[in-house]
Amino acid sequence: MLHRDTAFKISMLLPLVLLIVYFLLLISSQSSFFSLTVFFDQLSRGDLRSAVTLSLFAATISSLLAIVIAIPSAYALARIHFPGKQFIDTFIDLPMILTPIALGTLILMSWNTSMGRLLSNFGITLPFTVAGVVLAQFTVIVAISIRMLKSTFEQINPRQEQVARLLGCSAFGSFRHVTLPLAKRGVMTAIILTWARAIGEFGATVMVAGTAKGQTATLPSSIYLAMSAADLPKAVTLMVILIGISLLVLLGVRVVLEHKP
């Protein structure tokens, strides 16, 4: 029996070990292209610093916007009964199914309509601007935020909200004093994960905002540009930064999830 148990455990663990080895090989293979001197030298370059700054800025703004929209939307989908709810619930998932490039194309084409031209006349221009980067990232991540938060709200016992109402809270008060505090961990996790998704976004961002160096080029699009120009030191430096940010984010998620509410 013991042998069978051990065999079972090994058969479950083996694919995991192989996967970790594969990822470590991928990362360590970069070491031949990486040196600290080159890394710091690259960091001093303006276009690289601009890409990092833009990525951090745009990901922060787009994920905050996404959360602001996603919290009420997810709550509505989780709690409120309204006509067409099933259709809307499915429709919301569309950006998760569509490739980011198709999403980017949709945004870009929408600017070529009378509404887009009208907005342009008022000075609101999105294509090939920082606002375009934010909009592209927002479009890609908002559905993910809604999906994550909907499941968070569904896990909260509606009786707690009802009891809060009867103890004197208005609907908004019950949401503020009971629902949101109980959803805190889910909201934090959603913010961190959508931010991570936004900072790594490439397809939609390139389609909408382009890759103008020092203007609209983000971390992922700069990696693409560096590789296209065979600038390996720059590409590796950018990848190291992206991997560092990703590890920090994953660590953040772990801390949030393990923290007791």
Added chain:
Amino acid sequence: MIRTEQLIAQRGDFTLGPVNLDLGADSYLILLGPSGAGKTLLLETCMGLIPSKSGNVWLNGKDVTRSRPEQRHISYLPQDLALFPHLNVRENILFGAKRRHIDNSLTEDRLNNLLPLLELRNIIEREDVSSLSGGEKQRVALARALLPQPQMLFLDEPFSALDATIKRQLQVKLREINQQLGVTILHVTHDQEEAFMLGEKIAVMIHGKLCQLGSRDDIYYRPETLDVARFLRNQNIFDMTLEEVLPGGNMQKGNGIKLMTPGHERAQKGQRFAAGIRSEEVVIIRPNKPLGPDLQENLFHANVVDILAFGGTHILCVKLQESEVTIDVELPNCAMRDLGYAIGDDLQICLRKRSLWTIPLN
């Protein structure tokens, strides 16, 4: 205090009502019924958590049908208690007082009254509500509901998850609360023991309809519908036809037996009735013992056909010799030991007229 008028509510395919209920101040009403009867839906509609389809809810003479839940001043203790896990014990208890902006000194006074009543002194400073035992959680939830001094307290199966000892302690506590604080309580349960222990008045709800509202004895001994009789575990129910209206009652016949039953208003010869008697009300006539005046009629010879043992009682299933009717007779264990009945024994039983109930059919 609370009155519902032709109240109808709907959840999915289930329709509640129309419900007409009138509950006075300081009273304790038990809403008793099987699972799925619509008891919780009635509470939710009265609290404004679910809009009514039609009808009205009146609280203290004011029509609150369109009022928001927080405007009705009803506190609610649901089955799962719904304590707030992000707040500590004190914050949970004070939640309602804070939200209703009750003055701090008044809140402290009320809290100091509740602490000894609900035995909360030892747990008031606890940080994590999830670390409390079932009984402690129950008392914290009760304190949270009572602190804002609501007009009414609605309890929805509050003791269903507790063991028997703690359940009994808290049931006693609830009676104290009702009497000491003068709060009107509407208590939903499917547990008949709990209902008859706590309720001054009991309302029986089955299939979304309020079937009967009355005192403990009315509900227990005089069910008004067959659904109520069956739900209250009346095992001995006979299909009878009225044969003769007599000055002291009605002579009814059916299933090969004749029964003298209590009189019934507007009863007519040939009318069909359901007659019944609770198993613990059936009297076993001991041989050679003189019979009292109320044991002179409805006497039957019977044979014991089965014996079922329960915790503190035994059920004798006896078959009447003159007919195919089988009757359950409940005996406490001590009586069973004294009488020492076994399957196949002959005995004589009496279905006392005053213990029989009748329900006109059709």
